[in-house]
Amino acid sequence: MNKQLILVKRPEGLPDASTWTLKTNPIPTISDGEFLVQQYYVSLDPAMRGWMNDSKSYIEPIAIGDVMRAGSIGKIIKSNHADFNIGDTVTGWGGVQQYAIGTEKTWYKVDTKLAPMPMYLGTLGMPGMTAYFGILEVGKIKAGDVVLVSAAAGAVGSIVGQIAKLKGCYVVGIAGGKDKCNYLKNELGFDATIDYKSENIFDAVKETCPKGIDVYFDNVGGEILEAALSRLRMHARVVICGAISQYNNLEEVKGPKNYMSLLVNRATMQGMIVMDYAPNYGKAAKDMGQWLMEGKLKSKEDIxxxxxxxxxxxxxxxxxDKKGKLVLKVIE
Amino acid sequence: MNKQLILVKRPEGLPDASTWTLKTNPIPTISDGEFLVQQYYVSLDPAMRGWMNDSKSYIEPIAIGDVMRAGSIGKIIKSNHADFNIGDTVTGWGGVQQYAIGTEKTWYKVDTKLAPMPMYLGTLGMPGMTAYFGILEVGKIKAGDVVLVSAAAGAVGSIVGQIAKLKGCYVVGIAGGKDKCNYLKNELGFDATIDYKSENIFDAVKETCPKGIDVYFDNVGGEILEAALSRLRMHARVVICGAISQYNNLEEVKGPKNYMSLLVNRATMQGMIVMDYAPNYGKAAKDMGQWLMEGKLKSKEDIxxxxxxxxxxxxxxxxxDKKGKLVLKVIE
Incomplete structure (x- = not known):
């Protein structure tokens, strides 16, 4: 049987447990060209919160009654596709359930000899790709840049910061709590950190980036975005990747009231969606795999x-309350 | 004697008359390399409001006790500079006064046979340069783009819209009142207009730009910026040129609460300051002069x-309460 997590209502604010219901249904049957995946892990990402809202965005909302959308990884246990064989490890959009039907359109094979399954949902999956293209293509970092990143201990932020270090930048990470900050400095090699839970964010940005910021990689929005905007250098780039502080808002989203800093500093604020870079995922995965093997990039999964x-x-x-990429093991 | 308008205090909100005082002082004497300009016209621009605040920006605040900063144009009546002769018409940063000392650093000669003096403060001056570089270099317009511009009957907006038309764009202008809207459609050839004083701006943007916006040129900020952000097309560009709705705020500036539209639409919001394009003013003036002579560009000054x-x-x-470039004649 297949345990499936079904979206039963649209949450307001932070979703509570009654937002979903767990159903047990028969394992689905596959048609021509499809394969059946026994799912091992599903990916938990902030963007999922947005998909639950009934509003136009970059992707269709999850319909009420549908399986909760999620990236996932598992092994093929039946196949009607010549190129996908029983035993292959595949990752795709399987949703929060134990068995999923796969097609070649939205799934691809990965090699678990090179990296463990959960890493393909994190550093070698969407969050890693987001970090890679966000900081390199949108942030356009160059050696010597001062790079500030929020949610820096998260799946995206931790990779953003490490790539920026690899490229010769001065990297400051914002995270919640001493533990995470120590992890960023001592294990990931960040130059400085800000604990937004215990420090005044405006003062701390000023102290850690005394000459200002060349690139701010924003995962959080709200006051932290304003603090970053208040310290931009000339021709700075602000990468808008997420706004987790605002996703569960019951009131209106807070827009950055000092956005005119973009004018004063001739700066650019640009939004990105990782899917746009799909044609170049291969190149990114090659670079990231290389850096992982050389020990230049560290990947952490919280399972x-x-x-x-x-x-x-x-x-x-x-x-x-997590460190690195959040992953849920669904195989029993 | 030289009548000078002196800044005597920093205004809060909309400046009242007591913000300045008019003083009469002797006409200044010139040193080597300088020349004396009898000023005919001074330029009145929204940016002047920002220069009166005591806060870090792209330019030093005007000091209390100083002549009010302004662009100006006039004729040389004395000269200690070999290349600047008595009778030459020159434009520069003369301030709000009747006589100013000029140097070759911040003044340049113009030809009043080609255009009348006030036009050199508008279409052939900073506002025109702002429009030219803002819409072409920052907005990166191409034929077929849907271009929305606010303060469209103003010195910058009216030129932005006309250049966009020249380049084959579909141009929608936002202005206050029927008169201005008629002027934009009937005299300047805008495709559609929005009267923000009588229309719901969100509905009106949706109606006039049913397929969305490729480029929004923002002079005003506030709710109109939010309305534009709500209708961006993929890879849209938002040019941040000004935020006149917010300049006299006593409360906090309103940040655009739907800035995450930049992410959903992979869009870019970029600030600009015209001075950065100074090395290319010549090219712009040549293009603009050509368009003016060919009747493809119309310039309006409100004197x-x-x-x-x-x-x-x-x-x-x-x-x-004005149309086109606002100019004050100061010669008596």
Whole structure:
């Protein structure tokens, strides 16, 4: 049987457990060209919160009654596709369930000899690709740049900061709590950190970036975005990747009231969606794989177990009670 | 004698008449390399409001006790510079006064056979240069783009819209009142207009740009910026040139609460300051002059008289009670 997590209502604010229901259905049957994936891990990402809203965005909302959308990884256990064989490890959009039907359009094979499964949902998956293209293509970093990144201990932020270090930048990471800040400095090699839970963010940005910021990589929005805008250097680039501080807002989203800093500093604020870079994922994966093997890039996954624990794991994205890529093991 | 308008205090909100005082001082004497300009016209621009605040920006604040900073044009009546001769018409940063000392660093000669003096403060001056580089270099317009411009009947906006038309764009202008909207459509050839004083701006942007916006040129900020952000097309460009709706705010500036539209639409919001393009002013002036002579570009100046009328003329910038470039004649 196939345990599936079904979206049953649209949440207001932080989703509670009644947002989903767990159903047990027969394992689906596959048609020509399809294959059946036994899913091992599903990916938990802040963007999932946005997909639950009934509003136009870069992707269709998840319909009420549908399986909760999620990236996933697992092994093929049946196949009607010549190029996808039983035993292959594949990653794609399997959703929060134990068995998923795969097609060649939205799934691809990965090699678990090179990296463990969860890493393909993080550093070698969407978050890693987001970091790679966001900081290199949108942020256009060059050696010597001062790079500030928020949610710096997260799946995207931790890779952004490390890539910026690899490229010769001075990197400051913003994270919640001493532990995360120590991790960024001591394990990932960040130059400086800001603990937004205990420091005044405006003062701390000024102190850690006394000459200002060349690139700000924003995962959080809100006051931290304003603090970054207040310290831009000339021709700075602000990469808008997410706004997790605003995703569960019941009130209106807070727009950055000092956005005119873009004018004063001739700066650019640009939004990005990782899917746009799909044609170049191969190049990114090659670079990232190389850096991982050389020990220049560290990947951390925070793995929880049990599809029935989805809700309490999911809300760790917003409480910040996790380190690195949040992943849920759904195979029993 | 030289009548000079002196900044005597920093205004809060919309400046009242007591912000300045008119003083009469002797006409200054010139040193080596300098020349004396009898000023005919001074330029009144929204940016002047920002220069009066005591805060870090792209230019030093005007000091209390100094002559009010302004662009100006006039004729040389004395000269200690070999290349600047008595009778030459020159434009520069003369301030709100009747006589100014000029140097080759911040003044240049213009030809009044080609265009009347006030036009050199508008279409052939900073506002025109701002429009030219803003829409072409920052907005990166191409034929077929849908271009929305705010303060469209103003010195910058009217040129932005006309250049966009020249380049084959579909151009929608936002202005206050039927008269201005008629002027944009009937005299300047805009494709559609929005009267923000009588229409719901969100509905009107949707109606006039049913397929969305490729380039939004923002002179105003506030709700109109949000309305534009709500209708961006993929890879849209938002040019941040000004935020006149916010310059006299006593409360906090309103940031655009839907800035995440930049992410959804992979769009870019970029600030600009015209001075950065100074090395290319010559090329722009050549193009603009050509278009003016061919009748492809229309320039409108709204001229008031008397340095003692500075305050009541200046506030027309913010009430919108003017059409085209606002200029004050200061010669008596």
């Amino acid at each position: 929880y177990e049990g599809i029935e624990n989805f809700h309490k794991t999911f809300i760790r994205l917003f409480s910040g | 008031y008289e008397g340095i003692e009328n500075f305050h009541k003329t200046f506030i027309r910038l913010f009430s919108g």
